[in-house]
Amino acid sequence: MAMISIITYGRNDNYSYNLVKRTAFSFNCLAEVLTEEDEILFVDYNTPDHLPTLPESIWDTLTEKALARVKVIRISSEIHERVKGDSPLPILENVSRNAAIVRSNPANHWMLSTNPDVLLVLCSRWPNLAELLRTLPDSFYELPRFDIPESVWSSLHRGDPKTNISVLRDWLVAKKAAVAETIPDWRFQRYFLFDAPGDFQLAPRDYFFRLRGFDESMNRYLHSDSNLAKRMWLLNGKRTDHLLEHAWVLHQDHYLTGEWARNVGEIVHNDYFAKVLRQTEVEANGECWGLQGVTLPMSCLSDKVRKQRVYFSQIPTAVDGNLPLSSEVDWQTQPAYHLFHYNRDVLMLYLRENLQVMGPESQVAYLGESPATVESIGRLWTEISPVGNPIRDLASVGKEEESVAADVLLVDFYYDRPDYWARRVQLVQEQMQRQVEKGRTTEQEAAEEVSRFADNVDIEELERQLVPLWEKRLPTVQLCPGAVVMLLGCNQYVRPYARFQGAFAKYCLGLKMRETNLQRLHASYQQLKVSANSEGRQGILLSGLMGMRRLKRRSFGRLIGHESLMGFIYERHATRERKHFLERVNLQTQYVHHRLVVLRVR
Numbered sequence: 001m002a003m004i005s006i007i008t009y010g011r012n013d014n015y016s017y018n019l020v021k022r023t024a025f026s027f028n029c030l031a032e033v034l035t036e037e038d039e040i041l042f043v044d045y046n047t048p049d050h051l052p053t054l055p056e057s058i059w060d061t062l063t064e065k066a067l068a069r070v071k072v073i074r075i076s077s078e079i080h081e082r083v084k085g086d087s088p089l090p091i092l093e094n095v096s097r098n099a100a101i102v103r104s105n106p107a108n109h110w111m112l113s114t115n116p117d118v119l120l121v122l123c124s125r126w127p128n129l130a131e132l133l134r135t136l137p138d139s140f141y142e143l144p145r146f147d148i149p150e151s152v153w154s155s156l157h158r159g160d161p162k163t164n165i166s167v168l169r170d171w172l173v174a175k176k177a178a179v180a181e182t183i184p185d186w187r188f189q190r191y192f193l194f195d196a197p198g199d200f201q202l203a204p205r206d207y208f209f210r211l212r213g214f215d216e217s218m219n220r221y222l223h224s225d226s227n228l229a230k231r232m233w234l235l236n237g238k239r240t241d242h243l244l245e246h247a248w249v250l251h252q253d254h255y256l257t258g259e260w261a262r263n264v265g266e267i268v269h270n271d272y273f274a275k276v277l278r279q280t281e282v283e284a285n286g287e288c289w290g291l292q293g294v295t296l297p298m299s300c301l302s303d304k305v306r307k308q309r310v311y312f313s314q315i316p317t318a319v320d321g322n323l324p325l326s327s328e329v330d331w332q333t334q335p336a337y338h339l340f341h342y343n344r345d346v347l348m349l350y351l352r353e354n355l356q357v358m359g360p361e362s363q364v365a366y367l368g369e370s371p372a373t374v375e376s377i378g379r380l381w382t383e384i385s386p387v388g389n390p391i392r393d394l395a396s397v398g399k400e401e402e403s404v405a406a407d408v409l410l411v412d413f414y415y416d417r418p419d420y421w422a423r424r425v426q427l428v429q430e431q432m433q434r435q436v437e438k439g440r441t442t443e444q445e446a447a448e449e450v451s452r453f454a455d456n457v458d459i460e461e462l463e464r465q466l467v468p469l470w471e472k473r474l475p476t477v478q479l480c481p482g483a484v485v486m487l488l489g490c491n492q493y494v495r496p497y498a499r500f501q502g503a504f505a506k507y508c509l510g511l512k513m514r515e516t517n518l519q520r521l522h523a524s525y526q527q528l529k530v531s532a533n534s535e536g537r538q539g540i541l542l543s544g545l546m547g548m549r550r551l552k553r554r555s556f557g558r559l560i561g562h563e564s565l566m567g568f569i570y571e572r573h574a575t576r577e578r579k580h581f582l583e584r585v586n587l588q589t590q591y592v593h594h595r596l597v598v599l600r601v602r
Contacts, residue, residue: 003130005104005205006030008116009043009096012054017150017254021158022117023054024061025252028161029119031066033129038108040066041100042116043073045091046080054116059301061158068302073099075296083291087219088268094214094224098290101213103298104205109133111205113214113228114249118145118199119161121169121248124321132246139241140232141202144180144194145251146172147594149353153252168250173319176326177346178248181594184338186447187277189331191230193242198225200249203232210235215284218270226272230279248323256353258590333447334425334454340415340462340496342489342595348376350596351410352384354486358408360385363480365392365404367473368412369465373488377410394473403478413489413496415462425454459495467499474507479601485587487597492589497597501587 010023030040044053051057055072062070075096083095097113104111110133126132148168156164172178181195211231218224233240327343355364364381366374378391392404417425432446441449479485485504490497591598 003035003108003133004038004110004112005100005108006034006038006040006112006114007043007097007100007104008040008114009045009091009093009100010054010116011045011091012047012051012057013090017256018154019054019254020058020061021154022252022254024058024066024158025153025156025161025164026116026119027055027066027070028063028158029165030114031063031069032161032165033120033122034065034069035128035130036068037105038069038130039105040070041073041104042070043075043096043100045075045096046077047074049077055301062301063159063161065161066301068300070301071298072301073103073296073298075099075291079291079294079296085219089220092216092219094216094218095291098213098216098285099296100290101205101208102290102292103296106205108205111203111208113198113201113208113225115199115251117252117254119165119168119250119252121165121250121323123246123323124319126246129247132243136243138204138207139239140207140229140236141200141241141243142193142197142229143200143243143247143249144182145196145199145249146178147251147253148172149349150253150256151353151356169248169323170318172248172250173324173326175345175349177349178324178326179343179346180244180325180329182329182331184330184333184335184451186333186444186451189333190238190444191233191240191276192226193240196225196251197229199251201225201228201232202243203236207232207235210282212283212285212289215275216289217284218275220270221267223270223272223276226276227270227279227284230276231282231284234280235282244325244329245323253353253593255591255593333451334458335451336455336458336462336494337415337417339491339494339595340413340458340489341417342414344373344376344414347488347595348380350593351377351486351488352380354484354591354596354598355381355408356384358385358484360388362407363389363392363405364408364410365394365406365477366410366412367394367469367477368410368414368488369395369469370412370414373412373414394476395469397473397476403476405478405480407480407483409477409479409483409485411485411487411490411500413462413466413487415458415465415489417458418461421457421461424457425450428453462496463499466496467503470500470503471507474503477508479508481601483601484590485599485601487599489595490597491595492592492597504587 010019014020027040027042034040042053042055044055047053053072053074055062055070059067080090080092084092101111120129122129122132148171152171153168156167158164182193183189183195211228214224215227215231218227229240326346330338332338358364362385364377366377368374374391374393381388381391392406394404397404429450432441432449435441436443436446487497487500490500587599588602589597590600
């Protein structure tokens with residue numbers, strides 16, 4: 001009996017790193033866990049008309065199982081011009097997915113929306129996905145994705161999915177890289193549980209039709225999967241489930257070309273506030289969603305087949321039966337601490353991706369205060385360049401040395417919350433729980449209050465530790481032409497990232513960022529909020545202030561679509577000021593991946 005339709009989409013445009021192998025690798029591995037009646041629907045969207053679709057161009061690298069299950073739906077450039085509206089994108093994700101949904105096999109009970117660079121690993125008690133699905137009650141299910149670095153999946157032959165699934169599963173376990181990235185934010189954890197939810201969104205096929213698919217009005221980057229998750233959550237009785245005990249999703253990373261990093265500052269996003277946070281409607285689109293009134297070519301690849309084999313060195317760890325995570329799932333809603341208190345072993349896997357392209361003669365310098373991290377980096381660099389220059393720890397540079405020349409500067413943002421602040425966060429949690437028990441606030445508002453407080457104290461404490469170090473050591477760094485700066489445990493959306501760029505510009509480039517009165521006022525306000533809790537003032541005054549803040553957020557959320565007027569004004573002001581400043585800073589973003597940002601000095 002047919003069980004599932006897997007829907008995905010793409011374009012024959014060589015997007016990002018090794019697109020053709022990623023796609024073939026994924027198709028072959030997905031097909032390996034399906035039965036003969038199941039299907040993989042790939043929507044080829046807006047490939048130039050003179051080129052074959054992506055699956056057609058790689059048919060000779062697909063297994064017999066993949067060829068028998070992959071069906072291609074082609075949406076031409078002419079159709080794209082008719083439906084794109086004001087979208088700047090060459091591919092409309094939601095239109096693509098919807099075209100597959102409405103053309104899927106109606107005999108299938110389940111549908112999985114995913115991407116063409118993932119593979120599924122099933123617990124060994126399930127011989128195929130259909131057997132697992134037969135045991136599941138109707139609901140909306142998600143899974144985290146576990147990232148596989150480029151050099152790892154590239155070492156495997158795309159033609160042997162059974163071996164690939166086994167080897168990559170064992171590699172994840174051996175490297176302790178099966179870390180479930182939860183969403184450390186009270187606003188989202190109700191709707192979707194894990195980062196990058198679009199890589200696995202499973203529900204009965206009927207659910208997708210009752211929703212009318214993905215919201216086709218969202219014709220810019222990002223948040224389409226989050227919108228679907230919110231509407232699925234509403235449809236499913238405000239419930240989202242997961243399959244952590246049964247399956248894993250493995251994602252083939254593709255960041256080495258730097259396309260995402262170069263465009264990240266220019267990307268126009270869909271409105272996550274309106275389309276996720278404030279989304280209340282289950283249905284989307286009109287009755288003709290998914291191009292139902294358009295005849296689209298649909299073909300099967302089952303007449304094309306070629307198999308290939310692979311060699312891959314054995315990993316000593318083998319898993320049979322259970323699928324162990326590398327660490328316990330952490331659901332706490334404290335984003336800054338999640339970011340800066342990174343998993344060192346996993347971060348080293350991605351640091352390797354960037355260091356291994358550096359010449360053995362490169363001088364690598366470390367700027368940070370984590371002995372464990374600098375030790376891990378030293379071992380990693382010795383493996384990559386056994387005869388190369390040793391890592392220079394700038395904290396140990398003597399006064400007699402005026403400067404240190406470096407080809408690679410590693411800036412460490414690692415943060416371990418001091419015991420004092422850990423106790424303060426715990427006290428705030430306990431206080432807010434008492435407020436919930438007394439009916440003075442909701443669980444959601446309590447989680448928000450704890451999250452905001454923890455973020456404020458963590459960022460203030462992190463900057464208190466790091467900024468003096470940068471002021472002291474950055475003037476001693478002499479970066480070589482074309483040098484690379486790698487930020488460990490950081491991303492581009494947090495305040496310490498901007499603080500580092502300001503320090504780098506000042507001490508390495510002789511530039512200075514102007515601090516406006518509004519920025520000074522905002523910084524003072526942040527410190528005041530931290531101080532109110534750090535000194536133990538937990539009485540009537542603080543409770544009153546918290547109550548006023550909650551009322552303010554509710555009111556402004558309804559009036560202006562933002563929970564804080566000052567935050568709304570400051571965000572726009574700070575973004576504008578930072579943009580003007582960064583135009584003068586000589587750093588180009590090359591690589592962005594979770595907790596690693598790579599910048600090149602132009």
